[in-house]
Amino acid sequence: MQIRHFNQLRGELTVPGDKSISHRSIMLGSLAKGTTEVTGFLQGADCLSSISCFQKMGIEIENNPSTNTVRIHGNGLHGLTAPATILDVGNSGTTTRLMSGILAAQPFTSTVDGDASIRKRPMGRIMKPLSLMGASFHSLEKEQCAPFTVSGGHLHGIHYASPVASAQVKSAILLAGLYAEGTTSVTEPALSRNHTELMFESFGVDIKSEGTTATVTPAKELHAQHIDVPGDISSAAYFIVAGLITPNSEITVRNVGINPTRDGILTVCRNMGADITLTNVKQDVGEPVADITVRTSSLHGCTIEGDIIPKLIDEIPIIAIMAAFADGTTTIKDAQELKVKESNRIDVMVDNLSAMGVDIEATDDGMIIHGGKPLHAATIDSKLDHRIAMSFAIAGGLADGDTEILGAECVNISYPTFYEDLGKLG
Ligand code: S3P
Secondary structure, three states: OEEOOOOOOEEEEEOOEOHHHHHHHHHHHHHOEEEEEEEOOOOOHHHHHHHHHHHHOOOEEEEEOOOOEEEEEEEOOOOOOOOOOOEEOOOOHHHHHHHHHHHOOOOOEEEEEOOOOHHHOOOHHHHHHHHHHOOEEEEOOOOOOOOEEEEOOOOEOOEEEOOOOOHHHHHHHHHHHOOOEOOEEEEOOOOOOOHHHHHHHHOOOOEEEEOOEEEEOOOOOOEOOEEEOOEOHHHHHHHHHHHHHOOOOEEEEEEEEOOOOOOHHHHHHHHOOOEEEEEEEEEEOOEEEEEEEEEOOOOEOOEEOHHHHHHOHHHHHHHHHHHHOOEEEEEEOOOHHHHHOOOOHHHHHHHHHHHOOOEEEEEOOEEEEEEOOOOEOOEEEOOOOHHHHHHHHHHHHHOEOOEEEEOHHHHHHOOOOHHHHHHHHO
């Protein structure tokens, strides 16, 4: 796809529903007794993978893409049936890892597989704790990767000190903990997104969070809910940054989820000197939302490291673009997790920004960006990573000349209408 230069971006928009919350709504809705109605559901390919996997396990799920409403007719905690075929997770790491926590407790064996990217992503991080709880995993090709089979076991609770701050790992263990004998807890090196804990609470599960430890008591029954999914801050991030770095711009993104375990991008924008304001701040059943307004700003570099990293992990590609437009140096540390996302996001950002003439270097756990120089148009290889494609659609709009993005259609994973929405502001 060819990205045309934009001179200014003005207007307001709402972005599609939060990906993390949409996945969890399908999973908890499937395990609850009765009908869970979800509004604002993200119609991205990843969340559709979650729907199809649970349909394969006997759950009736009605999806209405024209209204973004999903009705899940849950059969209760013990109501899943053995899938007749492979559970295909597509590109979705969240489906793979969270669903594995549920499969670990089922009285049947299932096989999980996905696309070429999923087949490279580390699954040992969930296989290890779920095996400690009593499940058994068998990788069919490459050790500790998809495709794999899960044979559910009679689980017992564990207290797990996770080596990574990962909500997918934490959630897999907590979901398995719903079925275990005794309590299950997970302690993380830094707090990751807590959507599973918040949604457990609304479905009536006994869950406690203290510092970086979450503890679940096995559930007897989950009660069906209404879930209104807020806009995804990870999708809003492209427009937040676009509004800040494009001349003469002002953008308002309405109804964005600003859960404090996800709002690191807002802190970084402020630290870099952004003109950013939040209005209509509301708490919607555990998940706070706000309208976010940004105006063109003169930005300066900063250091991003430590406990904030899990709160902005998916936004680092677009933060790197922002850093390229900021004066001075931006250093991103403690972000080695970027190497095991949909692509190796350290290498892919460094290669593509270098191609646009940015002074950037990769480090072991992040990158160093010397910003403030104009960007040149280039051919960008997205590596079929949705966040890379969207980040470079913004960078490309500000480069001299036309930027070509290879594999641009992969935005379909989390934001199918991204290019149309961007076009409406330009
Ligand atoms: C997610 C957690 C994060 C994030 C992913 C969604 C979730 O992954 O990168 O896009 O919904 O739990 P990790 O937990 O592996 O860091």
